[in-house]
Amino acid sequence: MAHESSSGSTGSSSNSTGTSSGSAATTTTAAAASKNNKANKNAAISKATYDTWYVIAGVTGACMAVYLFSVANAWYIRRRVAAARRAGKAASPPAATTGASVSISRVPKALNAVFANIAYYRVWPLWIWSATSTAEWWWTWAYTGIVLGLGFWGCISNGKLDYANPMGYVAFGQIPLIVALSSRNNVLSWLTGISYEKLNYLHRASGRLCVLTTWLHTLGWFKKGLGKHGPGTNIFLTGMLAAVAALIMWLTSFALARKIAYEFFLISHITMGIIFIVGSYYHWPRLGEWCWVGLVIWAFDRVLATCRMMWVNKVWLMPFSSKRAAHSACTVELVDPDVVRLTVNRPNMKWSPAQHAYITMPGVATLRYEQHPMTIANIQSETGDVTFIIRAQTGFTRRLVHRLTEQKSSDINCYLDGPYGMSHGLNHYDSVILVSGGTGVTYGTAHLLSIMEGSRNATTAVSNCRLVWNVREAANVSWIAPMINEAVAKGLGQTRFHIDIYITRSAASDEPGTAHVAPIEDTATPEYSPSGSTENVNDKGSASSLGDEKYASIAGLSAEAAQLVSWHRGRSHIEGILRSDRSESATDGAGVAVACCGPSGLTLDARRAVCKVNSAGSILRGQNDVTFYSELFGW
The missing domain is CATH 3.40.50.80 (Nucleotide-binding domain of ferredoxin-NADP reductase (FNR) module)
Structure with a gap:
């Protein structure tokens, strides 16, 4: 009996152990499944962010093909017509203005004109974003729709909409594009032929999208409950710092703010941008790759700009007093009470018509080495003179006029950084x-x-x-x-x-x-x-x-x-x-x-x-x- 009793006790104990083991195994399996589901969800969200960049790469490639064709076509037309003129052939006579019959062969040109009128030439006035063309509207909303669509695609899990984390991924994914589109040395401009300042509307669109998704991420977590990530934790503090910085950037970037206080806008924009990137990195280091890419793009732009500025102004000669004046001097003429003509001799600078350069005048600027963009008024010549015509508005330009003590002055130091902008040659037109x-x-x-x-x-x-x-x-x-x-x-x-x-x-x-x-x-x-x-x-x-x-x-x-x-x-x-x-x-x-x-x-x-x-x-x-x-x- 004792044996039986012992055996019975042992059997009971074994059953209990088996039940506990089964329960533990079930719990472990459920935890593993939950972890696996979470990993799959994060992978899907991350994939959506990368898919956005595949779309950007595809569109950039298409634009590059169009740009290369237009450059080759312009070169061919200019060479062909110029050669005919050199050979003494007269220009083709103008087409008749009245009574001319319709030519079916010109249908492609007519359709292209209709498209250009609607997409690029006609503008739709906007109270907050100034005048915007249909193409700019379309690209803005297309990009916004694609990014949000891909982002929300990863928000649905087990039939439920959870947008907190997916929107955070989207916000991180915008950082490299925002930085790239704000850079003077813009790779996208080099590939597409669209000057960086004309891509600024996409910089604004990406920036607004980043602010929106940052705050959807923030409010989504407030709605879900912060749990262990509440106030006082590192993830909460760095996240709120980045979110507030993004909001300040948006609020101070309206056209009215830029017009009234451009220098304040510039300083605050750069400062808040740095805070946003650093805060985002420490908020969630697992996505720090996006922050690092943004910083690398920014560093590339700054290093290239610095090297160009050193080359144009021959900075290596500045330590020699006998050379310093020749390579930092300029001539400023007051040609009107509110207009100056600035001439700077920089033989090392090579530019094309209508490009611009950034001017630095330490003796005039509020911040010693602040830079201001100005269009170059002349073309390149053997003298190496670069000419600007500048109207005094507020800030730097107004101080420049006040700085002059006589009609013509040569005692102001000036440094150039440039040229910038994509010059569209007009020499192939009739x-x-x-x-x-x-x-x-x-x-x-x-x-x-x-x-x-x-x-x-x-x-x-x-x-x-x-x-x-x-x-x-x-x-x-x-x-x-x-x-x-x-x-x-x-x-x-x-x-x-x-x-x-x-x-x-x-x-x-x-x-x-x-x-x-x-x-x-x-x-x-x-x-x-x-x-x-x-x-x-x-x-x-x-x-x-x-x-x-x-x-x-x-x-x-x-x-x-x-x-x-x-x-x-x-x-x-x-x-x-x-x-x-x-x-x-x-x-x-x-x-x-x-x-x-x-x-x-x-x-x-x-x-x-x-x-x-x-x-x-x-x-x-x-x-x-x-x-x-x-x-x-x-x-």
Whole structure:
């Protein structure tokens, strides 16, 4: 019995042990399954983040293919037409403007014009983001939709929506793109040909998306319950620090804030950006790879910019007092109460028309080595001079004007970092119209000088080039007169050049010393007849349409340069100018190019004019298509 009893006890004990082991095994299996499910969920979320970058790579590759084709096509057109001109072949005659029949072969060009008008040239005013084109809208919402769609795809687990962690992954994945799109040395720009400042809307879109997903992650965890990750823990403190920094960046980046206090925006943006990246890294080190990639991109941009600045300014010679002045000096001229012309001699700097450089003036800046972007007004020459025309606004530019103690100064140190921006050459078009307002003429002047040089060397396809400049006073032309005089003195080749000056603020009697001058023709009406469009404007023997040489004298124009200039009162009627020049343009190049730089109102007028003139019907009847370029005016 004892044995039986013992055996029974042993059996009971064995059953109990078996039950405990089975329960433990079940618990272990359940824990392993839960852990496995969590790992699979995190893998799916991580995959969604990487999928976003596969999409970015694919789109970049497609844009690169289009860019390479456009560059090759422009090179071919320019070479072919220039060679024909050198051989003495006349430009192809303009297409008939009335009575022409529709050509089916021109359907692709007509469709392209319709697409360009809708996608790129027409803009939709926005109260908070200024004027935005349809293409910018589309890319912004497409990118936002793709990223959020892929992110929320990983939010569904066991039939439940859990967006806390997936949105955190999305936020981490935005860091490299945000940094890359804010960099001057932008790899995406090099691959696609789209200048980094024109990709800024995607920088803003990615930034807004990062702020949104950061706060969805934060609020998602508040909703779920923080548990062991509550206040006082490292993960909570670093996470909230990063989230608040992201929110401050967003709140201080609105257009109004940038306009009122740009320097404050810049400093706070950089500071909060660093805090966000560092806070994010310490919040969840497992995703630190995204932070490191962002920092590597930032370091690459800074190192390359520093090396370029050292090369352009020959920094290695600065320790020698005898060399320091020559490689840090500049000439600043006050050409108007609020406008200066800055000339810096930097033979090591090589640039293309309409690129820009960053200016550093330690003696003027609030922060000693702060940098400010300015468009280069001239083209590269053997002298190595780089010229800028700068209007005083607030901050740095206003201090620069106040710093001058006389009309012309050479005692201010200046350092350049550049060039930057993707220059779109215009030498493959039949006709070019450069529309400028105020100091936006730097963009137009650079392209005008480039086409003049190409005409002189017989390397351009442009048969007709017109600069349309809206200025406050006739004397403002003196800002660019030295550069125009020098270019005209070298010769102009076969291209016809016209410079139309529209005086928008004052009548002829308001100008000093011009009381006897005949009234200026007012062409700011729908009917436009361009002056200076004779058979060979470069050999005109008469004075400009003003009927007197007084304005040319005030503007500092040489007698030869004055022959290209026509003076008008009122604002330019861009649509009339475009219709007239297109009807007279040759047809063996790439059509008509309109390039605009100026205040937003002028740019909008130019866009409307292009949309009206660049119609499918006119192109089907043989007229040239119109390509529009817009340069940013301000930052």
